[in-house]
Amino acid sequence: MTDKRNNDEKDQQLEIFRVTDKGKDMTTNQGVKISEDELSLTAGVRGPTLMEDFHFREKMTHFDHERIPERVVHARGFAAHGEFQLYENMERYTKAKIFTDTSRKVPVFVRFSTVNGSRGSADTARDARGFATKFYTEEGNYDLVANNIPVFFIQDGIKFPDVVHSFKPEPHIDTPQASTAHDNFWDFVANNPENAHMVMWIMSDRAIPRSFRMMEGFGVNTFRLVNQQGEAFFVKFHWKPKLGTHSLIWEESQKLMGVDPDFHRHDLWEAIERGDYPEYELGIQILNEEDEFKFDFDILDATKLWPEEEVPVKIIGKMTLTRNVDNFFAETEQVAFHPGNVVPGIDFTNDPLLQARLFSYIDTQLIRLGGPNFHELPINRPIRQFYNNQRDGYGRKTINVGRVNFHRNSLAGNTPSPVPPEEGGYAHYEEKVEGRKIRARSTSFTDHFSQATMFWNSMSDPEKKHIIDAFSFELGKVKSISVRQQNVDLFANVNLEMARIIAKNIGVKEPVSGGSTVTKSSPALSQLNTVKSARTRKVAVIITNGFNGPFVKAVLDSWRTEGLVPEIISEDLGPVHGTNGVILNATQNVYTADSVLYDAVYMVRGSSKDMEFNRKVAHFLDEAFRHKKTLGATGEGRQWLELNQYTNKSGVISSDNASEFAKQFVEAVRQHRHWYR
Secondary structure (H helix, E strand, C coil), X not given: CCCCCCCCHHHHHHHCCCCCCCCCCCECCCCCECCCCCCCCEECCCCCECCCCHHHHHHHHHHHCCCCCCCCCCCXXXXXXXXXXXXXXXXXXXXXXXXXXXXXXXXXXXXXXECCCCCCCCCCCCCCEEEEEEEEECCEEEEEEEECCCCCCCCCHHHHHHHHHHHCCECCCCECCCCCCCHHHHHHHHHCHHHHHHHHHHCCHHHCECCHHXXXXXXXXXXXXXXXXXXXXXXXXXXXXXXXCCECCHHHHHHHHHHCCCHHHHHHHHHHHCCCCCEEEEEEEEEEHHHCCCCCCCCCCCCCCCCCCCCCCEEEEEEEEEEECCCHHHHHHCCCCCCCCCCCCEECCCCHHHHHHHHHHHHHHHHHCCCCCHHHCCCCCCCCCCCCCCCCCXXXXXXXXXXXXXCCCCCCCCCCCCCCHHHCCCCCCCCCCCCCEECCCCHHHCCCCHHHHHHHHHCCHHHHHHHHHHHHHHHHCCCXXXXXXXXXXXXXXXXXXXXXXHHHHHCCCCCCCCCCCCCCCCHHHCHHHCCCCCCCCEEEEECCCCECHHHHHHHHHHHHHCCCEEEEEECCCEEEEEHHHCXXXXXXXXXXXXXXXXXXXXXXXXXXXXXXXXXXXXXXHHHHHHCCCEEEECHHHHHHHHHCCCCCCCCEEECCCHHHHHHHHHHHHHCCCCCCC
């Protein structure tokens, strides 16, 4: 790299502050040498993280304050209001009213987000997605801070700054944006094998969702539920979209970054505006405390999931998003989530990643929102009025009347006063904790590849191909041959044949050893086994004047009844005239529309005079066909299928009967893609 510094006065001034870390001993910011940088200080190998760990606190605090004003991660987000309705009383497991009172609809605010990119990045980048829900309950705010992937990169939160630093733009050039296809990230991956499982998910179709509305949410960490009798249960939380879990194709996601970088935002906003309210069912996986050690993985390890075939997901309620925000900044940008925002009946475990999050989330709000009073912002305020002796500080809005601001007191009758647990006061679960202060992790956390292999075994052939393609693209962007080779060798431990194909694609040596003896699979992990629905799918209807009016009208009316969303595309915007006085309104033309914006295409009629229009239509159809989408044609549109040899292919629908055509088309769209075409 060429040194472009200028030896002027300013450069000399900067030189005083330049530091090269390479080859140096690691120290704290106070200059104290560090003996361990990957494990937090805990009470025993599986005990809670201790707050006296000054290195962890310094490292995490510095990390949490690195960005102003956007979030360090999850900077690009979009949100909506809604409600949660419980199906079944869960008092057997918890005393939390949100999970015991089936009569009340609880207000919620949900923010979806990408993790890696800045606020100005595109929606459809390959990335994990945040799925954070704030429940405004009568007992106070409860935040379920989830992701669309059920596992995470690391086991101990002290490494969170490292993994985020690795996937963010490289600091010497500040590129690439919203992408892990660079040396730093893959160097981290190769040297931190605990992330192998998460990386398999990131390389899968799960990392490029079709929509926020078609995306699962997972609490990732293991929490506790505590009932009225003081019994505790381990729990993992799941959001299951009623429309099923579906994804984009890689080429689509790339093109959408240019065609519509706000694709997911527009999709959510428009669905809510037209009344197609997104719905998600809440599921829980429950384990009795005595079953903690009966699995071949540690239930507190955030790089592991609980296979649904072994621990079934019990559906207990439904969330519906019903209203868009009034002001993006005041609501979406200022909302502050924290996994420590819990209500009586929900508690924590010794999951070391969760323990770090309990510190980090509240800490990061202090710099983002200007002090300790961010709970007073309208979007963050609980619906239950808060009373305590906290006073003053940046952004204070409450005008506390009276002289007393301390506890205990006699001047105010010793109020506000604590509330006994039997009357609704929060009391932590009395878990027995013992052990020496050490930086170590239980040996039950050391298996990094079994579940990564299980994930691979669970994938269909198209999904496996997409994973290999994703690895090949990402590692193909890595300049260091050593880093490429290290990753191929690492993922040979997941599946040897997969690693060999990737090695060939990226120009490194094929691994000769490795492989896995794990044959276990989890069908629930494959998106081919998800719910399939045609509702809210967008259909591009390409049409020009002179179309068969009654036929097309019958088809579109039938589709709308089934929940499809047809959009008329013609030569010009405005009315398109068919026979028998049928008029349709074109809201797009081929200059403003693109096949990647739609789930399916209905070809009705090309143009007899505009050859440029026809050329664009031909490209439109070809791209949709390559992306495995449903194609349909009737009347003159059938010639386009025959000309391009699309007929008699899976997912290509044609009929002279309007009712039959509409029905077959809906069924084809319901499949999402026709992978084996």
